Amino acid sequence: MARQTADVAIIGGGVHGCSVAWHLAKEGLKVVLFERDYLSSGGSGRSAAGIRQQFGTEVNCRLALYNLEKFPVLQEELEYEADLEYDPSGYLWIAYSESQLEQLRKNVALQNSLGINSKILTPEEIKEVAPGLNTEGMLGASWNEKDGHINPHTLTFAYADAAKRLGAVIQTQTLVTGIEVKENKVTGIKTTKGDWDVGSIVCAAGPWSVEVAKWVGLDVPIVPERHQILITEPIERMKHPMTLCLDDGSYFKQCPNGTFMLGWGNPNEKKDTSFESSWEFLLEVSRRVLAKMPCLSEVRVVRQWTGPYDITPDQQAIVGATPVEGFYLDCGWSGHGLQFAPSIGRIMSEIVMGQEPFIDVSVFRFTRFEEGELFFEPACI
Ligand SMILES: Cc1cc2nc3c(=O)[nH]c(=O)nc-3n(C[C@H](O)[C@H](O)[C@H](O)COP(=O)(O)OP(=O)(O)OC[C@H]3O[C@@H](n4cnc5c(N)ncnc54)[C@H](O)[C@@H]3O)c2cc1C
CATH class of the missing domain: 3.30.9.10 (D-Amino Acid Oxidase, subunit A, domain 2)
Structure with missing residues (x-):
């Protein structure tokens, strides 16, 4: 099978992967997303659909303010027909x-x-x-x-459909089986439906990110x-x-x-x-x-x-670049990740494009674990 190409490949068709796909596609990047099962089949579609601003760390409160601003207008912004069931x-x-x-x-x-x-x-x-x-x-x-509440399925599908309309390729029933790295830089991705040359990879594979990160030699503590x-x-x-x-x-x-x-x-x-x-x-x-x-x-x-x-050691997410060039993580959301899809989708796209994130999320960096800089959220379920 001939190799295809994309600027960015996303692993995982949960709410995070789909939000990142839409944000990147909106910026004109060529995006492909791989989901081994159906969209929202992982943690996203199994969540309690709760959305809140009641967090105990400044960064989560700031992100939550943005999320809660977005939920009432997202259905229109994503031009989605079905109800997102936003219910404050x-x-x-x-x-x-x-x-x-x-x-x-x-x-x-x-x-x-x-x-x-x-x-x-x-x-x-x-x-x-x-x-x-x-x-x-x-x-x-x-x-x-x-x-309050948002429907996790329609939220995920709304991001995915909007990304598709902008040219993103959303491939369900496609297992990612490996990542190609040359001189510590991501160059390609292997899947059960063919291999791709890619510039960057965003891993939004929830708890399965541990296995994915091992392919590039990283030990993710989830x-x-x-x-x-x-x-x-x-x-x-x-x-x-x-x-x-x-x-x-x-x-x-x-x-x-x-x-x-x-x-x-x-x-x-x-x-x-x-x-x-x-x-x-x-x-x-x-x-x-x-x-x-x-x-x-x-x-x-x-x-x-x-x-x-x-779950990460401090129950906070892992967001951003890693020591492997072109390999980014958006995972470790513990029990509160659904509601962060609007803000983190935008931030991941900014990070991948080399821009300053609109909210500083450096406390979520992957290297905090080896630096001993754990950062606990007191308002976790
Ligand atoms: C019972 C429960 C209640 C929750 N309640 C809430 C709540 O009220 N509010 C809230 O904000 N959050 C809640 N959460 C947490 C929330 O669901 C998650 O944090 C969030 O959905 C994570 O989204 P994600 O896109 O990062 O991961 P996921 O939705 O888990 O998506 C990862 C996807 O990656 C795919 N995948 C994995 N490996 C591969 C591979 N090799 N190739 C291709 N695809 C792959 C999986 O199939 C999966 O679909 C709850 C979670 C649970 C389980």
């Missing part, structure tokens, strides 16, 4: 101990200093924004009414961690925002179609990328969430799924 129905982080509340106060002070209008709520005020909650044991919460989600039948829309309970990490929300989504990170869950789901999760998440939201007790479960977090 709010987001609660609920504290059950003084130390949790203290951390939320610090996060809110930082957010307010950057122009994000989050606030601390008392248990009585929590009841006003989420009347179905049993507030027993809750000391307070942080709250932002503009945070550990996969399975997380499961349960979906109920749809019920009449009630006032209920995304709710994260810091006592046990359970979370739940009503989606725009009326279904409830329940999640919980089991600390003993397998550390792998398999998509199998368990009965144990169904029982545990139901038990935990029903104690907090008793009105859901008669609602039937219709499905569940499992997806991988790509």
Whole structure:
């Protein structure tokens, strides 16, 4: 098969790969994206679809401000027909101990200093924004009414379709099997459907980035961690925002179609990328969430799924250039990457084109691990 050529190859058809593809294609670059399965088949399509500005580090707050500015206008900007289901129905982080509340106060002070209008709520005020909650044991919460929900599938497809219209090649069912490097510079990419000469490669392969980076001799410190989600039948829309309970990490929300989504990170869950789901999760998440939201007790479960977090040692992403010329990383998003697609897609395209990123993300550099410069995000799920 004759070799084809592109300026940039992207590995991974999740929301990040597709956003990077669109941003680069918009700048006139010849882009090819390879996804081994279908678009959004990895972490993106298995996420809880939560979007928020409630972070505890300045860089994540600044990026989140941009993301939340973009979500309401993206459907139009990407000229996508289907609904992205942007739903700013709010987001609660609920504290059950003084130390949790203290951390939320610090996060809110930082957010307010950057122009994000989050606030601390008392248990009585929590009841006003989420009347179905049993507030027993809750000391307070942080709250932002503009945070909420976006559909991860349509968001990913919208970026991919818009990239295609600009000439990008989006190749699904195509496994990348290797990377060609000469004199420490990327020159080509090998796939099950032919090899390409390329100038640069962006690895947006989620937890599978570990394997990809090994092909160019890099050791990316990502550990996969399975997380499961349960979906109920749809019920009449009630006032209920995304709710994260810091006592046990359970979370739940009503989606725009009326279904409830329940999640919980089991600390003993397998550390792998398999998509199998368990009965144990169904029982545990139901038990935990029903104690907090008793009105859901008669609602039937219709499905569940499992997806991988790509966890780094500080639960922050890895974004930007690497010691291998032309090889870039956009991975390690742990449990919060979906919502960063707008800002990071733009930033990755700026970095690949040799421009100054519009927000400084050097704290996410790959080399921080060997430099011992870990950079923790206190607002992680
Ligand atoms: C249960 C759960 C809940 C979550 N909730 C939220 C949330 O509420 N909000 C939020 O912002 N984030 C959330 N996340 C995290 C979010 O889903 C991820 O951070 C984000 O989707 C990562 O996107 P990505 O494009 O980097 O990776 P992915 O979507 O994982 O995409 C990587 C793609 O690379 C492909 N691939 C891998 N290797 C190869 C190869 N060799 N060749 C070709 N293709 C390859 C894979 O098939 C995959 O499709 C959640 C994640 C999970 C699992």
